[in-house]
Amino acid sequence: MKGEQGSALVLSLLIISVLSILILSMSIIISNEMRIAGYEHRLVQAQHYIESVIEYAGYFLADDDKWPQGELANDEKERLRTYLKEIKINWLKREITGDDYIINSSINYEGVYREIKATYGAGFPDLNIFAYPLAAGNAVNINGKGINIGGEVAANGSIPGQDKIFGLDGTRLDKDKIHEKLLGSEEELELGFLQGFFAEVGNKADYYMDSNAFIGDTPGSEILYKKESGELVLDIQDKVVVIRGDIILNEDLYIKGSGILIIDGNINFNNDSGIHANHENGNFVADYAITYFTENLSFTCGYYRGMLVAGKDLNLDSSAMGNYEIRGGVYAGNNANLSPGRFIHDDGFVDVLRDIALKKELKKFIKFRIVDWQEFLLQ
Amino acid sequence: MSLGRKEGGFTLLETLTAVAILIVLSILLYGILYNCVNITAYNTERLRTQQDHRVIIDFMAPYIRMAKEVIIDENTETGDKLQLRFTTIPAEPAYNAIAFGIKDNGELYYRKCREVSPGRFEWGNRMSFVSSRVREFEVKEKDRLVILMIEIEVKDGQPYRFEEKIYRRIG
Numbered sequence: 001m002k003g004e005q006g007s008a009l010v011l012s013l014l015i016i017s018v019l020s021i022l023i024l025s026m027s028i029i030i031s032n033e034m035r036i037a038g039y040e041h042r043l044v045q046a047q048h049y050i051e052s053v054i055e056y057a058g059y060f061l062a063d064d065d066k067w068p069q070g071e072l073a074n075d076e077k078e079r080l081r082t083y084l085k086e087i088k089i090n091w092l093k094r095e096i097t098g099d100d101y102i103i104n105s106s107i108n109y110e111g112v113y114r115e116i117k118a119t120y121g122a123g124f125p126d127l128n129i130f131a132y133p134l135a136a137g138n139a140v141n142i143n144g145k146g147i148n149i150g151g152e153v154a155a156n157g158s159i160p161g162q163d164k165i166f167g168l169d170g171t172r173l174d175k176d177k178i179h180e181k182l183l184g185s186e187e188e189l190e191l192g193f194l195q196g197f198f199a200e201v202g203n204k205a206d207y208y209m210d211s212n213a214f215i216g217d218t219p220g221s222e223i224l225y226k227k228e229s230g231e232l233v234l235d236i237q238d239k240v241v242v243i244r245g246d247i248i249l250n251e252d253l254y255i256k257g258s259g260i261l262i263i264d265g266n267i268n269f270n271n272d273s274g275i276h277a278n279h280e281n282g283n284f285v286a287d288y289a290i291t292y293f294t295e296n297l298s299f300t301c302g303y304y305r306g307m308l309v310a311g312k313d314l315n316l317d318s319s320a321m322g323n324y325e326i327r328g329g330v331y332a333g334n335n336a337n338l339s340p341g342r343f344i345h346d347d348g349f350v351d352v353l354r355d356i357a358l359k360k361e362l363k364k365f366i367k368f369r370i371v372d373w374q375e376f377l378l379q
Numbered sequence: 380m381s382l383g384r385k386e387g388g389f390t391l392l393e394t395l396t397a398v399a400i401l402i403v404l405s406i407l408l409y410g411i412l413y414n415c416v417n418i419t420a421y422n423t424e425r426l427r428t429q430q431d432h433r434v435i436i437d438f439m440a441p442y443i444r445m446a447k448e449v450i451i452d453e454n455t456e457t458g459d460k461l462q463l464r465f466t467t468i469p470a471e472p473a474y475n476a477i478a479f480g481i482k483d484n485g486e487l488y489y490r491k492c493r494e495v496s497p498g499r500f501e502w503g504n505r506m507s508f509v510s511s512r513v514r515e516f517e518v519k520e521k522d523r524l525v526i527l528m529i530e531i532e533v534k535d536g537q538p539y540r541f542e543e544k545i546y547r548r549i550g
Contacts, residue, residue, distance in 0.1 A: 040433060372466050373548035375441040
């Protein structure tokens, strides 16, 4: 036979098979890579979806009507499904333990399982001014030798006489810890917010006292009594107490416990008397007294643990015992005029504000924040 | 008339030319093949480090999001770089913390703080979870943002360094 010299067919077949092998292996590699990338994408997407579900449920966390038998109401679930069409919600439920709400949800998204259990704890809004032991809506004026600060000072107005502000070690307080005219409008709003809180909590007080209760040897209330030593004690533990009218103090007043005291009037201090709070036998105790004065306040202070808020001006004088010391926070709606004393930052009073807001069901003063977060990646 | 025979062979010149062309082509082909092998090795190594990058982050991120307390670099006694503490996970056995660090041989490890008897937790063994060797492992935390900086060793190449930021969800 002629023409048997040709090798084109063999060569062609060889080249075609080599190319086929190459193409096949490349397609396997590409499809594998696509599967890996796709799975990675689904993992991330499923994570975002489940976080969205938790976020969505967080909006009506405290709304009991939305959680019949603990599971989210069907109409809300349907709405959620219209937003997140691609996922299957296995469950979305709420549990209540004490003051905490637990949202638990699990989803499936294209073969990927995700479950999150988020616990929301109730808290008082975390106001910026709580970071300062001393803040004023207008000026901070310092009289006498000066004040000592354990923390930072902020004023919406000026702070003249800054050379009279010292740290706890007696050296001049760093300039960057004195925020003059820097207390922004946000903080000013916060002072208003605090005043709003006290106005509402005052309407739900446990005790309304007449200022006359403070006159005479036999105080007229179970929470106001005299010790054998003659010291006048006002026990506000877990309570909201409102005193209306001007008070005349002929002896020291000792405020005891964690609670809120609202004084709607002025205080006149006779016989070198003063006010102390949560300080026994030379030591501070772990309670925080929160005292709010609706008006200007001229206050002779001793050792005080808690929070002092004045609706307008705050004038702090040292008591007969010597310079005052306040552990907590002091906030003035307008000017703060201060005699020598010590201010030490301690925001433990925020928990007292929260406890009272919860007890009095002042929902708009309660903010829920995530206190625990657990993720489960496998069913 | 001489019919002459049709010679089927090549002349010497043709053969030499063909051999020369073949040599040049072979050299070129060898160069291409050599480069291909190198590129394949480089890509394989790169893919491996990128996969390990993903594995590290996929593994660590949920624990960081869950962490109530983050302890960085302080536990010098144990050599852990990062310890994360959270509410007990009711697995078998239950655990309430996880730590990450680098072994002496450069492998990245985790170890869990497991419940050995009711209410009693002890740290478990160090377990490697990626094949790559890690040259550097730094952690920072600012507010609730945890920043991981990890440098993976790459064979015959520049180390692969990446930075990931993950928010803790609690606070």
